[in-house]
Amino acid sequence: xxxxxxxxxxxxxxxxxxxxxxxxxxxxxxxxxxxxxxxxxxxxxxxxxxxxxxxxxxxxxxxxxxxxxxxxxxxxxxxxxxxxxxxxxxxxxxxxxxxxxxxxxxxxxxxxxxxxxxxxxxxxxxxxxxxxxxxxxxxxxxxxxxxxxxxxxxxxxxxxxxxxxxxxxxxxxxxxxxxxxxxxxxxxxxxxxxxxxxxxxxxxxxxxxxxxxxxxxxxxxxxxxxxxxxxxxxxxxxxxxxxxxxxxxxxxxxxxxx
Numbered sequence: 001x002x003x004x005x006x007x008x009x010x011x012x013x014x015x016x017x018x019x020x021x022x023x024x025x026x027x028x029x030x031x032x033x034x035x036x037x038x039x040x041x042x043x044x045x046x047x048x049x050x051x052x053x054x055x056x057x058x059x060x061x062x063x064x065x066x067x068x069x070x071x072x073x074x075x076x077x078x079x080x081x082x083x084x085x086x087x088x089x090x091x092x093x094x095x096x097x098x099x100x101x102x103x104x105x106x107x108x109x110x111x112x113x114x115x116x117x118x119x120x121x122x123x124x125x126x127x128x129x130x131x132x133x134x135x136x137x138x139x140x141x142x143x144x145x146x147x148x149x150x151x152x153x154x155x156x157x158x159x160x161x162x163x164x165x166x167x168x169x170x171x172x173x174x175x176x177x178x179x180x181x182x183x184x185x186x187x188x189x190x191x192x193x194x195x196x197x198x199x200x201x202x203x204x205x206x207x208x209x210x211x212x213x214x215x216x217x218x219x220x221x222x223x224x225x226x227x228x229x230x231x232x233x234x235x236x237x238x239x240x241x242x243x244x245x246x247x248x249x250x251x252x253x254x255x256x257x258x
Contacts, residue, residue: 002029002048005073006222007065009056009114010083012039014183015133018211019080019218024049026219029073033065034083048073056083056110062117069121076121078222081114082133086185088147100147107151108158115162119171127170129222132159133214134175136237140245152177156233163231172230174221179237181209204239204249 006023010016011032020032020043029048033056034040040051050072054061069076085106088099111132122128137145138152156175163173180199182190190196190208200207217236220226235241243249 002073003027004077005029005031005069005075006078006080007031007033007069007076007118008080008082009033009065009110010133011051012036012042014185015178015181015211015214015218016080016082017043018215019082020049022212022215022219023080028077029069031065031069031072033061056081056114057105059113059117062110062113066117066121075125076118076128077125078129078131079114079118079122080131080133080218080222081111082218083110084133084135086145086148088145090144091146096147100150103147104151107148108154111155111158115173119166122171123169128172129226130171130173131218131221132173132175133218134159134177134233136177136179136235136241139177139233139235139241159233160231167230172221172226174226174229174231175233176214176217176221177233177235177237177241178214179203179209179235179240181211181214183211201248202240203237204242206251207238209236209238
């Protein structure tokens with residue numbers, strides 16, 4: 001029997017997939033949720049990983065993932081609400097508002113539904129942890145990504161507010177705010193040598209994160225090691241948000257940027 005159980009949304013690729021693999025390696029039963037049936041099928045076979053195809057923008061999927069975790073593993077100890085959408089045309093373009101609605105449905109409404117579904121099971125277990133995958137984009141502005149940034153900022157304040165509502169029940173709610181991470185979603189950016197170099201030059205640590213590094217931060221916030229942490233959005237961005245953005249960070253040679 002697994003030592004604990006967790007639901008992970010957006011589990012078919014990138015950070016979500018890394019979370020599924022990490023939690024399973026460390027003895028957890030995992031309900032892996034995604035809209036992509038094909039993507040879930042690519043997860044490494046593990047007797048304690050249970051796939052569930054569904055859309056987190058619906059209450060039905062959120063309720064089903066929690067019920068499945070309790071049915072299969074006897075309880076729920078943590079929820080990793082990782083599913084997210086990005087992309088939208090300029091604000092004045094045709095379809096901009098409709099794009100915002102679709103992104104909001106996953107990035108904000110899906111979190112509310114996830115918290116709403118997980119909280120009773122965590123309460124029944126005597127407490128637990130919810131970790132949201134937000135973004136550095138929710139901490140500051142970026143050009144051309146107004147809808148994504150808006151929803152991620154909403155996610156960060158949802159985490160703060162919900163953490164206050166549930167703290168007295170022993171349910172901790174936190175978020176990670178990943179910076180640039182090497183996932184399938186960012187493959188196009190990384191494939192463009194000029195654009196990739198420009199982005200990388202902005203990162204003080206000088207490289208993109210691996211999905212496993214984001215999963216480790218999520219594991220920490222979900223684990224007893226973070227038992228006195230709630231309502232926090234933790235940047236995992238190689239130092240990007242440490243800067244006010246006016247000057248480039250020093251290079252590894254130690255020379256000041258030109």
